Amino acid sequence: MKNEILRPSKRVYIISSAAVGGEKEKRGPIGKLFDLCGDDKFGKDTFEKSEAEMQKIAVRLALDKARLGANEIDCVFAGDLVNQCIPSAFGIGDFGIPFFGLYGACSTCAEGMIMAAVYSGSVADRCVSVTSSHYCTAERQFRYPLEYGGQRSPTSQWTVTASGAFVYSSLSDDVKRVHSDYVPEVVEVMPGRIIDRGISDSSNMGAAMAPSAADTLERFFSAGHSPDEFDLILTGDLGSEGSAILCDLLKVKEYDISRVHGDCGLMIYPEKGEDVHAGGSGCGCSASVMAADIIGKIGRGEAKNILFLATGALMNPLSVNQGLTIPGIAHLVHLKAVKKDEIN
Amino acid sequence: MKNEILRPSKRVYIISSAAVGGEKEKRGPIGKLFDLCGDDKFGKDTFEKSEAEMQKIAVRLALDKARLGANEIDCVFAGDLVNQCIPSAFGIGDFGIPFFGLYGACSTCAEGMIMAAVYSGSVADRCVSVTSSHYCTAERQFRYPLEYGGQRSPTSQWTVTASGAFVYSSLSDDVKRVHSDYVPEVVEVMPGRIIDRGISDSSNMGAAMAPSAADTLERFFSAGHSPDEFDLILTGDLGSEGSAILCDLLKVKEYDISRVHGDCGLMIYPEKGEDVHAGGSGCGCSASVMAADIIGKIGRGEAKNILFLATGALMNPLSVNQGLTIPGIAHLVHLKAVKKDEIN
Numbered sequence: 001m002k003n004e005i006l007r008p009s010k011r012v013y014i015i016s017s018a019a020v021g022g023e024k025e026k027r028g029p030i031g032k033l034f035d036l037c038g039d040d041k042f043g044k045d046t047f048e049k050s051e052a053e054m055q056k057i058a059v060r061l062a063l064d065k066a067r068l069g070a071n072e073i074d075c076v077f078a079g080d081l082v083n084q085c086i087p088s089a090f091g092i093g094d095f096g097i098p099f100f101g102l103y104g105a106c107s108t109c110a111e112g113m114i115m116a117a118v119y120s121g122s123v124a125d126r127c128v129s130v131t132s133s134h135y136c137t138a139e140r141q142f143r144y145p146l147e148y149g150g151q152r153s154p155t156s157q158w159t160v161t162a163s164g165a166f167v168y169s170s171l172s173d174d175v176k177r178v179h180s181d182y183v184p185e186v187v188e189v190m191p192g193r194i195i196d197r198g199i200s201d202s203s204n205m206g207a208a209m210a211p212s213a214a215d216t217l218e219r220f221f222s223a224g225h226s227p228d229e230f231d232l233i234l235t236g237d238l239g240s241e242g243s244a245i246l247c248d249l250l251k252v253k254e255y256d257i258s259r260v261h262g263d264c265g266l267m268i269y270p271e272k273g274e275d276v277h278a279g280g281s282g283c284g285c286s287a288s289v290m291a292a293d294i295i296g297k298i299g300r301g302e303a304k305n306i307l308f309l310a311t312g313a314l315m316n317p318l319s320v321n322q323g324l325t326i327p328g329i330a331h332l333v334h335l336k337a338v339k340k341d342e343i344n
Numbered sequence: 345m346k347n348e349i350l351r352p353s354k355r356v357y358i359i360s361s362a363a364v365g366g367e368k369e370k371r372g373p374i375g376k377l378f379d380l381c382g383d384d385k386f387g388k389d390t391f392e393k394s395e396a397e398m399q400k401i402a403v404r405l406a407l408d409k410a411r412l413g414a415n416e417i418d419c420v421f422a423g424d425l426v427n428q429c430i431p432s433a434f435g436i437g438d439f440g441i442p443f444f445g446l447y448g449a450c451s452t453c454a455e456g457m458i459m460a461a462v463y464s465g466s467v468a469d470r471c472v473s474v475t476s477s478h479y480c481t482a483e484r485q486f487r488y489p490l491e492y493g494g495q496r497s498p499t500s501q502w503t504v505t506a507s508g509a510f511v512y513s514s515l516s517d518d519v520k521r522v523h524s525d526y527v528p529e530v531v532e533v534m535p536g537r538i539i540d541r542g543i544s545d546s547s548n549m550g551a552a553m554a555p556s557a558a559d560t561l562e563r564f565f566s567a568g569h570s571p572d573e574f575d576l577i578l579t580g581d582l583g584s585e586g587s588a589i590l591c592d593l594l595k596v597k598e599y600d601i602s603r604v605h606g607d608c609g610l611m612i613y614p615e616k617g618e619d620v621h622a623g624g625s626g627c628g629c630s631a632s633v634m635a636a637d638i639i640g641k642i643g644r645g646e647a648k649n650i651l652f653l654a655t656g657a658l659m660n661p662l663s664v665n666q667g668l669t670i671p672g673i674a675h676l677v678h679l680k681a682v683k684k685d686e687i688n
Binding site for chain 2: 324
């Protein structure tokens, strides 16, 4: 395999981000860092429309922070978990930005970051990426009707009601307008491969996705990196079950990431009291944790060298009912904090 | 809006393609040009697995023609119409190629071409794009159970059972191995915007998608092109209804494309006898017409300057039932036939 690690041709920076969440997310440890938290409905009469509205608000806020209009953006990359990705289509359509729809299950946040960085660093100057998930759209689609009140297993995760949007630019004038001392640069990206280790329990996504995260990290480290370089290796919603499996799988390969590993699914809800079992999930989970918390930490120089891996389970209820196993994928984004004064 | 037309940083060529189809497609006017036509089941016990198998065969054949192994490909871009794109995940997983999942409804073929061209022309050297659709997976998911035998309206289209795969390279050694006199170069691409003109009839996708094709073409022409430059302006499955609307919409803007316009949905089935109403559709339709027919025409120098626009309707049954209209999108790819001897 060639070119496993891809590097944008021009230097690309995340010049702004915004996170929008629901009521449960507001009560979580990073709830105060969200730009806006609503009542899960966001003024709409169906949950699908509510999810679309969250994406729209997140993109609007991120553009406002970057002091850019929608007509100054070259492309937007958007995705969600709903069949045929309708929240993205209905959420982003009004902006009139050239649109690419992505589907990578919960990995879509990192998939969009990769796309936006590659495009902003080559054929385009400025891009936006956005993803969302909503407990009420995902639950009734992937599992049971909400009214049914089905029992949840200890390894199951709670789909996060949130959206996160990011604005990327390779133009130095844009970067100079950023308010923070440090700016996150997307220095390297690595797309994931589809890994299927035979897990067929759709209530244990962590186990289905952990092997793909291990595969991507192992390929990344063997291309010349070491876990010790990083302040934080952040996986997107493996939850407690998947996180433990990931650390174990990598330990066998003699990579110890446990010292610096964090998981978005374990950061968004409090440890006790919210009944989320193995943690949060959904492509709004990692997107909102990154947009609300991590981008700010990089801006203040509290985190300087970060690996972000969003993981996805590539199944639908039909594939599970047909007896198929659950393939996983994990896309990697390597972010560095660059001192704003040093950017030309 | 800036950078409306995107140009790959390095020159990118389509070095091979392959088309796989079902029984009905074999009987069509281009049936003999398919690389392989099966019995719609492709040896599998569910239609979703059959669709995955079609993608796998198409990619395998395209790689074989390019005399490349899967481990020599940097990334694959794949998509289909099924909920959460499971045919792509299950069809492409075994190759072990870094994977990006796309969702753009029937526009996904052109979306994948854009991605593969941008990546092969910047951060990568070689990419693959593949899309598929299957009458039996789409019908039961978007409309009615197959056994129900629901009546179809005159504006409805027939989802094509087919898959098309393409191999792209920016390496001149790869291009030199191509057998044809001419090689298709991806010279320009233009991502579509989401356009919603209020159509809510899910049996009239042509009307829902035509305004987005008109929008993309109008933006493309106003950036310095004219319909007269092209041998062929090929839309991906607008069908008879949508094609007529597109030509009318552009005539109002004083662009006459009727002389050079063709539509994949009208090319894949015979005019009479197959009961497909307004024509074929699905992201296997445009992919297989391009892979089976158009790429060959370019190779023989019979078509030298082509615009390909795949159009998509960004809806699902839930959005229609919730009373939402059907937004459309159309991605554009500009291909030129380049004489092989002139490529360095």
